[in-house]
Amino acid sequence: VLDPADWxxxxxxxxxxxDDAIDFMRDVRERPVWQPVPExxxxxxxAPMPRDPTAFDxxxxxxxxxxxxxxxxxxxxxxxxxxxxxxxxxGAVADMLAAAMNSNAxxxxxxxVYVERQVISWFHDLFGWSAEASGxxxxxxxxxxxxxxxxxxxxxxxxxxxxxxxxxxxxxxGYASAATHSCVKKALEIAGLGSTSLRVLPVDAEHRIDVNAxxxxxxxxxxxxYHPFLIVGxxxxxxxxxxxxxxxxxxxxxxxxxxxxxxxxxxxxxxxSPALRTKLAGIERxxxxxxxxxxxxxxxxxxxxxxxxDGAMHRATFAGEGPYITRMQRGxxxxxxxxxxxxxxxxxxxxxxxxxxxxxxxxxxxxxEAIQTNCAQAAYLRxxxxxxxxxxxxxxxxxxxxxxxxxxxxxxxxxxxxxxxQESGTAVISSTTLDGRRVxxxxxxxxxxxxxxxxxxVASIARIVEELQSTRSV
Amino acid sequence: VLDPADWxxxxxxxxxxxDDAIDFMRDVRERPVWQPVPExxxxxxxAPMPRDPTAFDxxxxxxxxxxxxxxxxxxxxxxxxxxxxxxxxxGAVADMLAAAMNSNAxxxxxxxVYVERQVISWFHDLFGWSAEASGxxxxxxxxxxxxxxxxxxxxxxxxxxxxxxxxxxxxxxGYASAATHSCVKKALEIAGLGSTSLRVLPVDAEHRIDVNAxxxxxxxxxxxxYHPFLIVGxxxxxxxxxxxxxxxxxxxxxxxxxxxxxxxxxxxxxxxSPALRTKLAGIERxxxxxxxxxxxxxxxxxxxxxxxxDGAMHRATFAGEGPYITRMQRGxxxxxxxxxxxxxxxxxxxxxxxxxxxxxxxxxxxxxEAIQTNCAQAAYLRxxxxxxxxxxxxxxxxxxxxxxxxxxxxxxxxxxxxxxxQESGTAVISSTTLDGRRVxxxxxxxxxxxxxxxxxxVASIARIVEELQSTRSV
Numbered sequence: 051v052l053d054p055a056d057w058x059x060x061x062x063x064x065x066x067x068x069d070d071a072i073d074f075m076r077d078v079r080e081r082p083v084w085q086p087v088p089e090x091x092x093x094x095x096x097a098p099m100p101r102d103p104t105a106f107d108x109x110x111x112x113x114x115x116x117x118x119x120x121x122x123x124x125x126x127x128x129x130x131x132x133x134x135x136x137x138x139x140x141g142a143v144a145d146m147l148a149a150a151m152n153s154n155a156x157x158x159x160x161x162x163v164y165v166e167r168q169v170i171s172w173f174h175d176l177f178g179w180s181a182e183a184s185g186x187x188x189x190x191x192x193x194x195x196x197x198x199x200x201x202x203x204x205x206x207x208x209x210x211x212x213x214x215x216x217x218x219x220x221x222x223x224g225y226a227s228a229a230t231h232s233c234v235k236k237a238l239e240i241a242g243l244g245s246t247s248l249r250v251l252p253v254d255a256e257h258r259i260d261v262n263a264x265x266x267x268x269x270x271x272x273x274x275x276y277h278p279f280l281i282v283g284x285x286x287x288x289x290x291x292x293x294x295x296x297x298x299x300x301x302x303x304x305x306x307x308x309x310x311x312x313x314x315x316x317x318x319x320x321x322x323s324p325a326l327r328t329k330l331a332g333i334e335r336x337x338x339x340x341x342x343x344x345x346x347x348x349x350x351x352x353x354x355x356x357x358x359x360d361g362a363m364h365r366a367t368f369a370g371e372g373p374y375i376t377r378m379q380r381g382x383x384x385x386x387x388x389x390x391x392x393x394x395x396x397x398x399x400x401x402x403x404x405x406x407x408x409x410x411x412x413x414x415x416x417x418x419e420a421i422q423t424n425c426a427q428a429a430y431l432r433x434x435x436x437x438x439x440x441x442x443x444x445x446x447x448x449x450x451x452x453x454x455x456x457x458x459x460x461x462x463x464x465x466x467x468x469x470x471x472q473e474s475g476t477a478v479i480s481s482t483t484l485d486g487r488r489v490x491x492x493x494x495x496x497x498x499x500x501x502x503x504x505x506x507x508v509a510s511i512a513r514i515v516e517e518l519q520s521t522r523s524v
Numbered sequence: 525v526l527d528p529a530d531w532x533x534x535x536x537x538x539x540x541x542x543d544d545a546i547d548f549m550r551d552v553r554e555r556p557v558w559q560p561v562p563e564x565x566x567x568x569x570x571a572p573m574p575r576d577p578t579a580f581d582x583x584x585x586x587x588x589x590x591x592x593x594x595x596x597x598x599x600x601x602x603x604x605x606x607x608x609x610x611x612x613x614x615g616a617v618a619d620m621l622a623a624a625m626n627s628n629a630x631x632x633x634x635x636x637v638y639v640e641r642q643v644i645s646w647f648h649d650l651f652g653w654s655a656e657a658s659g660x661x662x663x664x665x666x667x668x669x670x671x672x673x674x675x676x677x678x679x680x681x682x683x684x685x686x687x688x689x690x691x692x693x694x695x696x697x698g699y700a701s702a703a704t705h706s707c708v709k710k711a712l713e714i715a716g717l718g719s720t721s722l723r724v725l726p727v728d729a730e731h732r733i734d735v736n737a738x739x740x741x742x743x744x745x746x747x748x749x750y751h752p753f754l755i756v757g758x759x760x761x762x763x764x765x766x767x768x769x770x771x772x773x774x775x776x777x778x779x780x781x782x783x784x785x786x787x788x789x790x791x792x793x794x795x796x797s798p799a800l801r802t803k804l805a806g807i808e809r810x811x812x813x814x815x816x817x818x819x820x821x822x823x824x825x826x827x828x829x830x831x832x833x834d835g836a837m838h839r840a841t842f843a844g845e846g847p848y849i850t851r852m853q854r855g856x857x858x859x860x861x862x863x864x865x866x867x868x869x870x871x872x873x874x875x876x877x878x879x880x881x882x883x884x885x886x887x888x889x890x891x892x893e894a895i896q897t898n899c900a901q902a903a904y905l906r907x908x909x910x911x912x913x914x915x916x917x918x919x920x921x922x923x924x925x926x927x928x929x930x931x932x933x934x935x936x937x938x939x940x941x942x943x944x945x946q947e948s949g950t951a952v953i954s955s956t957t958l959d960g961r962r963v964x965x966x967x968x969x970x971x972x973x974x975x976x977x978x979x980x981x982v983a984s985i986a987r988i989v990e991e992l993q994s995t996r997s998v
Contacts (some may be wrong), residue, residue, distance in 0.1 A: 052822055052886055052894060052971045053610045061543070064617045069535070071624035076531050084856050087635055095638040099646035103887040112884075113621065117877070119623040120635030123856070128715035132848070133857060134871075135560025137626035138526045138977030140580050143538045144618030147587065149824035149878070150545035151595040152611035160562055164569040172573035214718025216690045230993060232846040234866060240674060242716015274898035288848050346870060348526055350623035372706040373957035374606070374762050374965070381943035382558050382597065382605060382952055394710060397608075397664035397818060399825035401725050403591070410586070412526055413577040419527060469855035475592050478856055480726050483847035491848070497526045519560060519891070 051455065052467050054106070063107050074118065075139050078498070082385055082475025084123035090114045114517060118368050123478055127498035128507060131478035133288070133316045133345050133451075136496045141350040144407035146401040148252035155187075156396045157375070157388025166389065166402035172409065173341075173357055174320060177334040184361030186392045187353060187401045189341075192233035194340030197393055199224070199237040199280065201358055202309035202368040206279035211367070213330040215242045223271050224280035225249045227259035227294060229287035233311060256446040257292035259283070261302065268306055280309045283339075285318025285330055289482050289491070291449035293317060296332030312336040315354075316345040316495060318451060322418030342490060345449075346495050351410045356393075369403075393499035424494040429440050431492060431504045440512050444484060450494040453484050456515040463487035467514045474514075477507045528580070537581050543560055548592065548596060549599060552972070556949025558597035560863075561842050565590045580667055590669070591628070597952055602973035602981060605952035607762070607790045609818050610970045615824040618881035620621075621770040622874040629661075630870045631862025638865065640876035645882065647815075647831055651808040658835030658867045661817075661827060661875045665789035666707035668814030668830035673698070673754065675812060676783035678793065678841040679751035685841070689716050697745050698754035699723045701733035701768060703761035705787060730920040731766035742780055754783045759804055759815075760791025763965070765923035767791060768807030772904060783938050785809040789828075790819040790969060791923060796892030800899065803922055814899045820895050820924075820969050823882045827875050830867075839865050898924040898968045914986050918958060924968045927958050931990040935962035941988045948988075951981045 054060035069290040087095075094116050097117045124134035153162035170185035188194050203210055207218050215222070222243055226234055228250050235245050249267045268278045281303050283294040292319050296312065301309035312318065312333050317343035321333065333339065338358045343349035358364040369391035390396045409417065428450045435441040435454050444453035455464055468481045468490055479492045492507065528534035561569075568590050575584045598608035627636035644659035662668050677684055681692050687695065696717055700708055702724050709719050723741045724735045735966050742752045755869065757768040777784035783788065786792065786807050792815035793985040795802040809815065812832045817823035843865035851860050883891065902924045909915040909928050918927035929938055942955045943966055953966045966981065 052610075053549070054613060054891075057546070060613055061546050064613070065548060066544055066619050067621060068538055071621055072535050075624055084634065085631060086854075092638055095635075095642045096645070098649060100884055100887050101889050103890055104883050104884050109614075109881055109884045113877075113881070114619075116896075117635045117639060118625065119620070122627040122632065122639075123628050123637065124628065130864060134628055135626070135932075136526075137623065139528060139538070139624075140583075142620055142623035142626075143541050144624035146616055147541060147545055147592070148617035149616035150549055150599075151592065151749060152599050152609070152614075152616075152824050153596040154598065154825055156632055158596065159560060160558065161569075161591045161783075162566075162596065164561055164566055164594075168571070170568045171570070175572060189869045192871070196868055198723065203716075210534055210711045210716070210718065212719050215688065215716040215737075216693065216695070217718065218975065219690065221690070227650070232844040232849075233868070236844050236872075239685045240714065240868060241687040242677075244683070245686050247688055267559045275566055283837065289845065296950045304675070307559060312907075319801055330684070342871065344628075344873075350626050351628055352871055352875075354871070355932075368710070368841050370706040372762065374954065377704075377959075378562075378939060378943055381946040383943075383946075391961045394670055394707070394714060395826075396665045396707060397662045397666070397816065397826055397828070399663075401826075403587075405936065407583055407587070410574055410578050410583045411580050413574050415575050416526075416577055436744075447977075458581075466851060469852055472811055472855040474856075479852065480848065486747065514965065518749070 053104045057254050060106060062375050063110065067110055069113065069481050071142060072139060077404060080124050083126040083128050083478045084472055085120065085475055087120045108189055120422060127500065128477035128503045129496060130507065131480045132492055133250045133495045134494045135345045135348040137350045138408060140411045141404045144298065144404040145350055148403040153398060153400040155398045155400050155402065157385065158382050159385030160382065162400040162402065163385055163389065165406050167404050168337050169402045171356065172377055177339065179359055182361050183188045183359050184359040184364040184392055185355060186389055186395065189352045190344065190354035191313060191342050191466060194432060195313055196237040196240055196309040197231050197356045198338040198340055201364050201367045202280045203241055204278065205363050205434040207311055217258060219264045223247050223249055224282065225251060225264055225265055225267060225278065226282035227251050229253050229257045229289060234282050234313060242417060249432045256424045257287050257290050258514045259294045259460050261295060261298050265302065271300065278306065278308055280311060283312045285312050285314035285333055286449055289484055290444060290447040290453055292446060293329055293448055296330065300335035306422065306428045309337045311338045314341040315343065318344045320421050322414050323422040325422050343405045347408060347417060348497055349404050354404055368394065373479035373523065400499055419498045424496065427494045427499060427501065427504060428452050430501055434508045435506060438508060438512055444489065452492045453485065453489045455489045459473040463515065464488045464490055465520055467511060470514050471511055474510065476510045534580060537584065537602065542582055543615060544588065546613060549636055551599050557600040557602050557952045558946055559594065559949055561594045575839045585856055601970060602951035602977045603970060603973065604966040604968055607967045607969045609822040609967065610821045610972055612822050613667045614665045614885045615878045615882050618878040619791040619824055622877040623888065625874060629872045629876065630864045631859060632658050633859030634856065636874040636876065637859055637863065638885050639880050643876045644831060644844050645828065645917060650812065653833055656835050657831060657833050658838040658866055659829060659831035661829055662867060664828035665787060665814045665816050669707050669787055670711040670714055670827045670832045672785040672812040672814055673715050675838050676785060677715055678756045679837050680751065694752045696753045697750045697885045698756065698757035698798045698959065699725060699738055699741060699752065701725050701727050702741055703727050703731045703763060703766060704756060704758055708756050708787060717870055731764050732759050733768045735769060735772050739776065743791045752780065752782055754785060757784065759786050759788035759807055760923055763958055764918060764921040764927055765925035766920060767803055767922055770804065774806045776808035783811050785812045788813055788815040792914050793820045794895050795904060796888050797896040799896050812866050817879045821891060821972055822880050827879055842866050842868065894971045898970065901968045901975065901978060902971060904975055907983045908978060912982060912986055912987065918963065925949045925965045927963045929961065937989065937992050938962045941985060941992055944988050945985055948984065950984045
């Protein structure tokens with residue numbers, strides 16, 4: 051038995067851990083955003099597998115010393131490094147409850163399945179989709195994009211599950227802009243189509259797909275004997291947060307009978323904000339949408355979602371069989387369809403519970419407002435940066451991402467300044483390459499950020515850049 | 525801000541939830557193993573997305589009423605339905621800590637990465653693998669098997685990421701026994717190879733792969749212009765827990781230069797038991813091994829693992845690039861290689877923490893003993909069932925799975941008896957089809973099960989079968 055010998059002693063230890071976890075979240079503002087893992091701690095984390103038991107309290111002590119201080123930092127109000135959500139205390143408690151229940155949401159007839167169905171139906175409703183639609187919670191949008199590519203592949207090539215892509219000689223081609231996340235290319239690679247099957251289209255000055263170039267590419271490919279099957283539109287590109295003209299893409303996809311998928315990793319939940327919804331017009335016409343709960347909805351990692359308009363096609367892509375998973379009319383093996391019929395995994399955690407708790411606790415309106423606030427903060431940050439006279443600010447980006455760079459700076463200066471800011475513990479931003487230029491990037495996907503945090507960011511990065519440029523150290 | 529307005533009030537609520545969760549785990553023996561979700565509860569779980577906030581306590585109350593009572597049941601000592609782990613209280617607390625830290629283990633330089641590397645290295649060491657090996661925590665063995673298929677595909681077809689499987693005209697073929705889990709077939713489907721690329725080989729009387737038939741199939745395929753690339757061996761088949769002759773498979777794979785993957789979803793951790801290790805001889809010669817922490821190691825769902833002997837091939841299969849994920853020498857964007865380079869996901873939870881806690885708290889010896897105890901209990905259950913004179917018992921299966929059937933019973937009787945047992949709440953077993961016969965299946969993957977639980981199972985299922993046969997109701 052792996053249960054505690056003394057439940058009351060374990061209870062005290064667990065409450066102690068919970069108090070620390072709550073303090074850790076409450077007091078995050080007082081700590082550095084990030085600090086590197088010291089070498090001696092790395093060394094302790096190379097110890098071999100323990101043969102003998104260790105008291106829970108002692109394991110916890112090692113955790114508190116060697117692990118807890120070295121979080122990624124994304125729950126901190128001045129973590130603006132990448133598009134990471136900030137989590138919530140309620141979400142952390144929900145995840146503990148899910149782990150205590152330890153349900154397997156791969157299928158069968160029990161509570162976790164109904165909660166996951168409810169969460170998915172909320173997003174069907176949000177986009178006005180019918181009961182024919184399906185969905186699945188997954189690790190994240192990378193997995194959701196892969197799922198969408200596979201369903202689109204089935205839609206284009208009915209025999210693909212049986213015979214594979216080689217036998218079909220179908221020359222499938224997909225289309226997405228150059229600003230698309232690399233996981234889309236990876237999805238086509240995994241699906242056996244190869245990265246060359248993805249036609250990477252140019253973007254306009256605001257990083258939106260060039261629709262004319264898309265039209266030309268599809269028509270040229272058809273003329274050459276290729277089989278166009280998929281358009282991936284972006285609701286929030288990774289570098290600047292651009293939104294492709296989704297309405298136009300939907301129209302073209304319908305005309306050409308192509309599968310229209312939207313990668314809305316962080317952007318799709320902006321649909322909860324009435325003020326931002328119009329920017330996303332057309333997303334509701336997609337055949338499939340991928341998005342994350344752990345980004346702009348602040349559910350603890352990991353939790354992404356794939357919704358598919360044609361639930362039957364979704365099921366046809368993944369449903370399998372085995373005598374050990376035979377469905378019954380009653381009992382625990384009832385409950386068709388199973389989530390395992392809609393994705394690769396037969397064992398799946400009760401990931402939906404933390405989503406259910408988060409959306410219930412805060413409600414759609416407040417979650418939408420938090421997203422809108424971050425967009426307003428991005429506008430504020432752009433103004434503040436420009437007002438220094440020291441930075442150029444990338445004017446595009448409709449959401450929460452701000453790209454900027456010090457005037458007359460080298461790539462090395464940008465990278466070194468970003469690293470020094472991280473090392474200072476004051477704030478975390480990242481760097482990326484935009485239109486050939488190395489730039490700094492602040493992603494305000496953070497419900498804890500205040501305008502004063504952005505003021506501090508501007509002052510800190512300006513000082514670091516000044517130091518670097520005056521000492522010519524890089 | 526999505527943080528509590530009143531932290532101390534939230535703290536009280538969180539402690540209340542934790543107490544309930546601990547009671548839920550401690551008192552599990554007093555409850556029915558499983559009960560169906562009542563219709564009125566299902567109805568409440570169809571409510572639309574809430575617009576407005578709900579107090580955390582009220583969300584929790586709904587959870588306690590509508591969700592908590594309807595767990596899958598696998599933490600119960602008499603859950604023997606499928607190969608599900610039982611979880612531990614320590615694992616649940618660890619998952620709460622991971623959610624509070626909210627780290628993203630996709631990459632970068634922070635604590636979660638070092639913990640995950642440590643956990644993976646423990647299993648490299650267990651199988652005697654070198655530092656060239658790699659690994660990744662994933663949702664479960666389905667995802668791990670898919671990862672292995674993709675790495676094997678890269679190994680066989682270096683250009684596959686770029687050009688896909690169609691251009692290569694390679695006619696790849698994989699090999700596995702008829703007792704192999706359906707997720708292996710699904711992995712080949714996802715990879716674009718098609719289910720027909722999997723040669724399904726017959727098994728012997730004990731459900732182990734027919735090695736001669738394998739030899740013949742590979743040679744015949746080569747002669748016909750196919751390109752054999754992968755053998756999947758089983759360390760614990762899903763229906764009866766058979767172990768393929770892994771040493772012979774390793775030998776043949778080496779001779780034929782095929783990738784040798786072992787699906788050890790539940791069986792691989794039996795390697796922790798010195799008594800069981802010899803049964804798995806040869807597994808350490810695999811090119812890749814997939815297994816679950818959430819099954820026989822009782823880590824809360826979900827947590828699986830893929831380890832690959834040739835880490836460079838693993839990385840070559842998945843590593844991608846994007847300016848927004850450029851690696852730095854210092855700062856938060858350091859820490860190469862990133863886990864995103866070894867799998868499809870760029871955002872990943874700190875799944876390793878609950879594994880780290882579980883293995884540290886209990887230690888390798890005790891975890892191995894718990895596995896061995898379950899195998900001894902399976903032998904006990906076989907004896908008890910046979911002693912009733914009412915059941916035939918499948919003699920094979922070397923691990924924790926017991927298949928049996930009432931003498932002179934129909935398929936309908938088997939299924940109905942299994943359902944009635946589940947509905948009674950006394951115990952959960954499942955049914956499957958074995959060598960053409962519908963049978964009952966008890967999987968003792970459970971650290972809480974006692975021999976008296978098995979006595980109660982035998983008495984209960986015997987009584988139900990007697991009732992069914994006497995009333996001829998089915």
